[in-house]
Structure formats: C-alpha cells, structure tokens
Amino acid sequence: MLTKGVPDFREGQVSFDEDGHLERGNTPTVMNPDDEHALRAALQTVVRHGGSVRVLSMGPPGYKTVLREAMETVYADDLTLVSDRAFAAADTWATAITLATAIEYLGRPDLVVAGFKTADGETGHTGPQTCWCLGLPLVTHVRSLAVDAETGRLRAERLVEGDVAEAETVGCELPAFLVTDPEFEPRYRTAGERLRHKDHRAAARERAESYEDHLTVLDHEQLNLDPDYVGLDGSPTIVESVDPIPRAPAEREATDVDPGDPEAMGALFDELRPHGATTAAEAGD
C-alpha cells in the first residue's frame, strides 16, 4: 500500500505567503486523502483473506507521523519510509523508480494498492509508473474489488471516462497492482468479516502506540539507487514557475439593475428576449 504525506488542504489549514504561494512549513502534513480509498481496499482484502499490510511512503523523516496515521487507518502491520536527501524533489518518474526498487527490495506482495492522485501534485502518474517498473498487471480507477483466494484471481470494477461514463469489470491473476478511484467502496458482507475488522482495529491501535518499532527507513544506498537517477536529478520535469490563481479581477463593468425599476429591467430583458422560448423565432429574423 503506497501513500504520501501532503499539505492539509482543508479550509482553514492552508497557509499562503504574501505572494500567494503555499507555505508548506506552516501548513500541517497529513496522509493524502485519496489514499484512504486505497487503504480501504487493502484492509478489505486482509479482513477477508488474511495476510499482512505494509505501508510504503517516500518523503522526509517527518513523514513518519503520516505512516503512523496510515497504520491506524489501515491497521498496517509494517511501515516503510524511503527517505534520503538524494530522493528529494523527485517528479513522478523518479519517484516511481524509487518506489518500485523499494518494493522489489522488500519482496513483491500479492497486491500493491495506491490511491488515484495526491492532493499536492495531482498527477495520477506515480501509481501506474511504479506498476510499469514492476511489470505487474495494472487495474486503475477501481471502485469495487473482489479477490478469489482459491484461483488467485482478482476481479474489479473500474471507471472509464469519456463522452459517456462506463463501468468496466476486469479480471487478472495475482500478483497485481491496483489504483483505487475516490468512488471505491469496501464491502463487508458477513458478521465474521465485520468482527475481524473490529479485531484488526484494536490490534492496530495498540501497535500504533509504538509504531516506530514497526518502521523501516531505507536510503539510496540500501536500495542501490544511483542519485543521478532519483530525486531532482533523475526527474524529467521541473516546475518552472508557480503562480497563484488570481483573485477574480473586475473583468466586466456590471450594469446595476434595480429589480423594481422598469427601465433597468427592460434593458436586461432586451438581453434575454432573443433567447426566449416564445420570442426566439421573431428575434432570429
């Protein structure tokens, strides 16, 4: 299960400097909201079929608290933080190479799960690109998931956008890579599942008290990653400039209309009349 720490974009939490740029230092870091859906998919699979969940993230040492949050949410068994100055300022491709290498280092699981996109970068690329490095079957935009433990196959419903929206049911063998859609809904159908869910939660809350005992931190040397290929140096893209979205400037000179003033309302009605159901035909002549 992959996650990332992001600035807390909820109202009142975000801090901007005078130029309108985001002040990361003054904005709290939280687990990426979209990843909760991925966590739920991982959790549902473990509750139904057993196994363990490892949460993997890349970021500065301060992201440990994000992993703690993830442990409590997904009831994770182990946490891994890939952290090294050499990994800093990576774009999605450099991040994907790093995460894929970390997953190979830790041993490939039956299922890798990621959220759709991060609240800060918002690309939606890191999950698919990590999967491409691993060469696993990829299912994205998943809104429901079922694993058949006997056959080792998964079946998922995924959303397709276009001029019309579609839900597509796909199937593949494990191991596989899933990217959840924000519409993902976990399903617990039996009393037994719900009970196990509760047990997992109790155990995880206890684990989270001493989460650092379950945390591994990996650097570029352990992962045998050349600093030229990760972090900023390994990134194809750079952010050339960041501009605040301007506050709506006065682009139009509004004509004030008093609804009780027949003259003003008449001028307004002249604008509307050509589009009226009963008046369009005559106006079109």
Place this chain on the structure above:
Amino acid sequence: MPDVDPADHDITELGPLLNDVEDADELRAILDAERTGRDRDPVVTLIQSRIDAVSGTDDGDPGEIDPAEHSPAELGNLVRDTEEPERLEALLVAEETGENRSSAKTVIENRLETVRGGDREDSEVASPEQRHPELDHPTADKRHVRALEGGVYRDMWVYCETQQGGLLGVSEELLGKARELMDGYNERYGADERVVAVLIGDGVGDLAGECVALGADVVVYQEDERLARFRHTPYTEVFCDMARGAGHPHGRADGEAAWRDYDEPRYTLFPATNNGRDLSALVQAELDSGLASDCSDLYIENADVSNPAKTGEPGTTRSFERVLQMKRPDFSGFEYSTILCLDTPSREFHPQGASVIPGSFAAPTPDPAREGLIVEHDTPLATDWLAMEVAGVERLDRGVDLSGHDVVVAMGRGIGSDPTGGIELGLELVDAFEDAALGLSRGVITAAYEFDGHVAGYVAEERQIGESGQVVEPELYVACGISGAVQHKVGMDDSETIVAINTDPEADVREFSDYFVEGDLFEVVPALVDSLEHGELRLGEAVAADGGEQR
C-alpha cells in the same frame, strides 16, 4: 583553371556543383584555386570531402559518407562510432550544402557535441563507480530505464482516444491545438514538422480521415478486435512501438517506418481522461521521459533555465529551445504551475509529454479537403499483454452535458431558504428559454440541503459548473444566488453575457457580470420567467402559486 571557379560561388552553390565533378584531379585544382583565392575554411573542407569521396576509400567512414544518401536516423547510426570532430564537421558541411535537413544536421551536431565534450567529461567527470563507491554497479534503477542517447526527435504526436466507434470530443480539441502549435512552431523555427495522430482500437482506421480533416498530417493506426477495449499493457506497447523509429536500441529488431526518419516524437499529447492519463504516464515511462498531467494551456517557447539538475552546474543558466510549456492548475486549485520536461546533461528527456483537460481548447472545424498520410501499423500482440480480461461493460447514466446550449441558468446557495423552490424556479427559467440547461454551483452540492423527490435528481455533481466541474461558455449565463468564488468563475467567465442575481451588492460575482440585479432570486426569477413567456417585460405580475398563468 578548373571549370568551376570557387570564387564565383558561395558555399551553398558549390555543394551541388562539386557533386557533379567526379575527377579527383579536377577537384584538387578547385581546392588550390580556393586556397589561393578566398580560402574559406568551410569551402576547403567541402572540397576535401568531395576529393575523399571520389578517391573511394573505405565505406562506413563518415568522411566519405554522402549524407544525401541516408535518412537522418541512418546517419545517427553511422556517426555513432565516429570520434574525430573534423570528419563530423565535413559531414555537417556536406549536409548543409546538400539536402540541408534540420533533423540530419541535429544528429551530426549532437554527435559533434558529444565528441568534443567527451574529452572534457573524461577528465572532469568520474565514472558512476568512482562517484558512488557505496553502490553495486550497475544500480537497481538501470533495470527501469530504457534511455535513448543522441536521439533525433521530431513531430507532435496526439493520442486520439475513441469511444463507441467515434473520437472523443477532447481528441478533436487536441488535434486542433496540435495543429495550431505546430503551425507556429514551423514558422518560428523554419521547420517542417508534423502533427501525427495515433489511433489504437478495433476498427479505428475508419476515423483516420476525420483526424486528417481536424488537422493531422499523418495518422498512424493499429486496429485489432483484441484492442476493442483500452487495456494498459497492449496500448502502451503498441504506442511505444509506433513511436520508436527504425534502429531504436529498445525497439523491435524488425521495426521499420518508411514514413518517418527520427527515433522518437518530440512532443506527445494525451487526453486527461481516466484511460488517457494512465496511457500518458506509461508511455512516457517506457520512453524514459516526463510529462505534465491535466494541463489547461500549452505553448512552445525557448526557455532559459537555471535549475542545477538541468544545467549540470549550480549558478549557471542553460538555454533550451523548442520547449513545450505546460500550464496546469495545481495544489487543489490554489495555484497554477508551468511544467517543463527538459534534457539533463547526461539524459535525454524526450518526448515532452502532456495530458490535457477536456474542454480546455476549442474543437476545430473539420476541413474535408485537407490531405494527410494514413499509415497502418502492425505491432505483433504478445499473449501476456492481453492477460487482463474485460468481463463486462456497463454504461453509467451520469453524463449531463451543459455545454452546447445557448443559455445556462445556474443556481447557488441563494436558494438556501427554500432549496426545492429554488431548483423549481431554475427549471422554470430554463424552460422559458429556447435552448437552456440547468447548472449548479459547488456550494449547492456540498450544502447537504434536503430536496423534495421531484427535484432531487437535478442536484448532482454532474451539473456542477467550475474548476472541478464543467466549463461552459454560453451566449447567456444567468447566475442566481451565486456568490462567485474563483473556482466557479473559471467554469463560466468565457460566457458572452453574464447576468447575476444576488441580494448581496458586495458579492464577488458582480466583478465579472455584465448585469448585476440586486435582489432576491425568489422575486426576480419569476418576473423574468413571466416576461419571457409573454414576450414583454412584466414586473410584479409573476404568479408563483398558480404557475404564472395570466389572471
């Protein structure tokens, strides 16, 4: 005196003249004439290379290569083993005075730069083993990187996503934008690069003509019933196989494409739909390059960059030409970023890729008279690419398209005192227009109002206007009880005429309205409905209770 007096000609004329001279002695006489006359270095080199050519030494020695006989991609292969800058210079002169193809010159110049820079690198830059003794070599990352060195990059490739046998609207928009960008590019850089449309699917060849009419110069398509539904692996593999030219180190050994003479596209564009965005990420990963997602604007410009990752040295500036500048809303809509995908001194990050938000650009008017080249492609589909089984597809009923109407009536939180009544009024106003649609502000959707059953179906995200909803630009936009947050504004401010009805004279919406009616929508809207129905202004005669019939 030889037949050709070099002093009478400039170098561009001399090239073709010399090519007609087969006699080495004659050429030596011309060379002497030049040396005793104007003694221009490039001309001397040119004549010498012609002497070498007619004297007939070993094949494969670039000093004797006639570049005109080779495609730029072939030239790339030929010069890869050449270490002497003099020979490369001669080749460059021969190309300049002959065919003068910009892509061929780029290949030679790149090699020249490598050869010249090589001495410097060897002495100053340590090997990866020396720089990172803590690592095993080769490092883990190399498994994931399929890079290209000294590549030739040309053209703008556009992935044209299809659905139910037709192009998506956004695919049409992309073709129009690509046409505009490359027309500007060709003029600016004196180039002749093309818009290449890519179609992958079942029966997609039928859409090739439409792509040409919408602006493509070339359409490359692969159709196969096994590609009827988008699947990540085969679509990525087919796209990359199309994108890699003959002789590409990571391409198919038997891959060929007679219609193009470069290694990879210069630019790639994709729709920012679920599948298009996924494909963009995978294609760019496989081609070892980068991209920006969900762009809302694109342009091509030169860029001076001081980012040390790109210059190779802190405190310096490096100039990049022909850079695709990719603008996108970032940070959950709080900021706009401009993303660049740039080579580093040691790695080539091409193609420069982008995915584009549907509706960002206008769809072009098709020109049925446009001509283009249509190429069928045939990547052999490996069985394991097709392991993902598509068991079923269900169409979801959630598509409300608010664009394409003359009028949009949008309701905001001003309906709060009577949410059901507010939506009813909005619908009445919609009906009073010839061709209108009902939209909503984000606020109405997040407010958790309780609606009566008959209007509840209208209150859904599919009707939301703004940054995270739909973008509309009708002739007339009527904003009822909408305060005018900037996120709403970006969804409607290209409307021709904007009428706002709001009780708060300080509301932001006033700043981008043509008419601002300071009043309660529950009073103003019925008056407008009544007036429209009767074709004349009727104030205070609206009768909410009995449906507005004349008393």
